[in-house]
Amino acid sequence: MNDELDPDLELADQLLHLLQTAPAGLSEYELIQQLKSSHSTHIPNLPLLDNLVLFRTHFLVFNALYQLRERLWDEQRAHLDISPLCIQLQPYRSGGAGLTEHDPLRDYYLDMDNLRNTDADDVEKLLTSFWTRMQGGEEKQAALELFELHDHQHPLNLATIKHRYRQLVSLHHPDRGGNTERLQSINKAMEILERYYS
Structure with missing residues (x-):
């Protein structure tokens, strides 16, 4: 294909x-x-x-x-x-709100x-902002944004979140040359989302 x-x-x-x-x-x-x-x-x-x-x-x-x-x-x-x-x-649906x-x-x-x-420093600031917001009590929203699920069209469930988690882990795992800090962020976000969606 x-x-x-x-x-x-x-x-x-x-x-x-x-x-x-x-x-x-x-x-x-x-x-x-x-x-x-x-x-x-x-x-x-x-x-x-x-x-x-x-x-x-x-x-x-x-x-x-x-x-x-x-x-x-x-x-x-x-x-x-x-x-x-x-x-x-x-x-295509005519007559709707469309775009x-x-x-x-x-x-x-x-x-x-x-x-x-957007340079490497800006991307790092986005990740740092995730941790700052986590410590400031916006943990659920920050975790959803890290998973890029904050504007998900359909109601979220734990199965959907776990699927996204597995995708991100496979992408960022250090055994595959990924970034340890990013993987730690992903794991922390998953812990938080499990609390909210279990």
């Missing part, structure tokens, strides 16, 4: 192809893995071990997803549901200055 991906296509079109072959949707992690195995030239061809590489890969994918969502909507072809756990093509509601995430990812102006 992955070898059918045309390397000359724009990233948004590569993502569309992958999503069309997965009617149940794909997680962000699965999309990135398929892009990498298809040798897409639009995302960094580096292991997702460094926080800045991970941020840049994530940003590029979400930038393309939001562009694709707007294009599909304008063409009245489909609705693209975007969340880190499940990115899914859905039938008219203000979406701060859309604004963030479509502004390429946010990619250009």
Whole structure:
């Protein structure tokens, strides 16, 4: 399936192809893995071990997803549901609110200055902010944000959270060249979310 991906296509079109072959949707992690195995030239061809590489890969994918969502909507072809756990093509629904509601995430990812102006120090500050907020009593929200589940469309349950946890652990485990501090953050966030969702 992955070898059918045309390397000359724009990233948004590569993502569309992958999503069309997965009617149940794909997680962000699965999309990135398929892009990498298809040798897409639009995302960094580096292991997702460094926080800045991970941020840049994530940003590029979400930038393309939001562009694709707007294009599909304008063409009245489909609705693209975007969340880190499940990115899914859905039938176009006319007459609904559509894309008219203000979406701060859309604004963030479509502004390429946010990619250009974010360096390794900024990414580290985001992680440090997680720990500061944890100690300040905003632990549940901080944990959900670390897992990128804070704006999840559907009600969250422990199975969904554990699935995301396993994805993040496999990505950041030191045995696979990952970052020990990031893994500790992920484990702490999981402990917190288990308390709230068990």
